[in-house]
Amino acid sequence: MTDALKLGFGNFAAPAKAGPSGVLVVFCDDALKLGPATRNTLGSTATLVARAAKAERFTGKKNTALELVIPEGLKVGRLVVIGVGKAGELKAKDILRLGGLAMGKLPTAASDATIFAELPGGAMKPDQVADLAQGVRLRAYSFDRYKTKRKDEEKPPATRSVTIVTGDIAAARKAYDPRAAISDGVLLARDLVNEPANILYPEEFARRASALKKLRVSVEVLDIKAMKKLGMNALLGVGQGSARDSRVVVMRWNGGKAGDAPVAFIGKGVCFDTGGISIKPAAGMEDMKGDMAGAACVVGLLHALAARKARVNAVGVIGVVENMPDGNAQRPGDIVKSMSGQTIEIINTDAEGRLVLADVIWYTAQRFKPKFMVDLATLTGAIIVALGQEYAGMFCNNDQLAERLTKAGTETGELVWRMPLAPEYDKMIDSKFADMKNTGGSRWGGAITAAQFIKRFVDDKIPWAHLDIAGTGFDSRQTDINRSWGSGWGVRLLDRLVADHYER
């Protein structure tokens, strides 16, 4: 849900229409140098900026800002000068972040802002203007649909309009179009992650995914009967303790060559994870409404691909369940037969995500014979111990796919770090009673044994990557491009992977 933001592009020639509640944002480098159009607009106010910079010890370092209230000589109520450091070194993800920073400098009361898309060397290139705009858009998002009481000073204006001024409006718009599609996908994913589990249970999740039909994505929903027929007993076992029925949702976007094998994305969609009979402790359990961040990313990604009409065939398959303790819930010691035919001894009912993925991955591979598969899952606390919230863990059976994901990660700032897979870890999930057990027994290497489990459902002929996003899918850090809890992590990463390598 966006904070009613009106984002538009304007010309350098007609800047800063704003009155006292308006904000003007400009950029300077670490020599405090401003661009020519900026200097022109600031006129004598530039001297004021130089004096304020000295007083505030503002040096134009990257991602720092200087703010002047009621700047003499300008009509706006506030002038914000944002440092970019060395302008020549700015990458796309840096510009994105600057856009977020700029949006963050709008006081709650401000109704409109003008951002000068100019660097000291001159106008930003269309792609840079578009990255800046995307940063604004991502930062403007807030999830406040359940806030009914807010103090006056916390109330944002009904609409906020942000105009990004540039040298070439048409080129900026053209470059922004696909980024707007991607941003919508990110915000959709955030909405799903932020939504509480009493509202967003599996059937409702499937309904929301079905809204992609509007973008000509074909959406199929498998109900319990269909899943039973397919033999998805690993997934069904997880959901059997819940009053809410499980679902599998299959989304298909066909923008590529007819008959060309699709790329496939698979998401863990545990709408709430209590742990089941192996119940979790109370502290922090509310976070487990976000245990569907993998599925949310897949829905957001399919939205992005369809909305920007990506020239690729893509499928998204998500397993949506709720993991609850109940008289009918699965027990430790139970043995289930997965769709693949392999049997699984349940040691811990809280290791449920891998059970869901086992059937959904097997199903996707059988049905679609994809070019590659990437699954996303908030799978283990262990990956947070290993990597914190900066990198997602990546497990991959194919070096080329791993390299491509790593590169897409550095480009977008959604970082992945490759983790090992090896027979020694695989041995740890052998079971006394069944083909495998659902935990490694020890907490050591917990993210790896989880990945080894999933790997047993993947044919090595298909390139596959598993992204453990337990640390990145939701987070309470406030970043320059996200102030909400759900991050929408992975939408930009995977869109980039597709754009760089798989479009015709």
Ligand code: BES
């Ligand atoms: N959904 C959790 C993992 C998780 C933890 C995600 C924290 C996000 C934040 C997962 O289903 C789980 O409970 N994993 C267990 C596995 C264990 C029982 C082998 C874990 O990590 O403790």
Ligand code: MN
């Ligand atoms: Mn769990």
Ligand code: ZN
């Ligand atoms: Zn879980």
